[in-house]
Amino acid sequence: MSGIQPDSIAFDIDGVVADTMSLFLEIARDRFRITGISKEDITTYMLAECLPIPETVIDAIVEELLDMSHWAPLKPIQGSVAVLSRMAEAGAGLTFVTARPDGRLIGEWLRAHIPVAPERIKVFATGSFSAKTEVLLSAGKSWFVEDRLETCFALNEAGIRPIVFRQPWNRSPHPFLEVGSWEELSECVKRP
Ligand SMILES: [Mg+2]
Structure with a gap:
């Protein structure tokens, strides 16, 4: 091909x-002290289904992602x-x-x-x-x-x-x- x-x-x-998912995990760690999760744990786009993170927190992280307001860069x-x-x-x-x-x-x-x-x-x-x-x-x-x-x-x-x-x-x-x-x-x- x-x-x-x-x-x-x-x-x-x-x-x-x-x-984006790496930055998601970085924000989870820095802002919400959620550690021990790797990209391999994200097995579906429905993040609440595959991650041990409350949905409200997922929403807050996504909001920060979309705002691009986090100190760490999107790579x-x-x-x-x-x-x-x-x-x-x-x-x-x-x-x-x-x-x-x-x-x-x-x-x-x-x-x-x-x-x-x-x-x-x-x-x-x-x-x-x-x-x-x-x-x-x-x-x-x-x-x-x-x-x-x-x-x-x-x-x-x-x-x-x-x-x-x-x-x-x-x-x-x-x-x-x-x-x-x-x-x-x-x-x-x-x-x-
Ligand atoms: Mg995509």
Whole structure:
């Protein structure tokens, strides 16, 4: 598999480009003294189901994540910046679709981390997982890199081909293309 056209692909942000779950655990530790949890313990996107953290605390951590107000930085997932920069240098615009309700802060974060002209980076914030389909269809994208399996199934039904970015929380069986790293993903994308 190495034939995906760079301009036909778009990317989720949290759990694909941004190592959001690590920051989640960092906030849990620093602000709420919750220790002893690793990323491998996050076996589903329904955090209250897989973590021994009260739902109110989970909500507070997520709020801090979305505000991007925590002192510790959100870090890019290994390899993401290099591969995205390479794709942009090869002429592709970079399109990101997030279920975050507001794309401004995470858009600034992307533009601060990916060394390409800011206007080459497009961020669509849908506010819901289900709205991603429509945004991708109208942006003319046929491939989407995503870490939430439920979203992958929904996209697939709408004719968008999901690429599952392997994470501990998406280990249920699925029929889709899957990658475990950005290097592996870059091998799927056609080079100029
Ligand atoms: Mg995600």
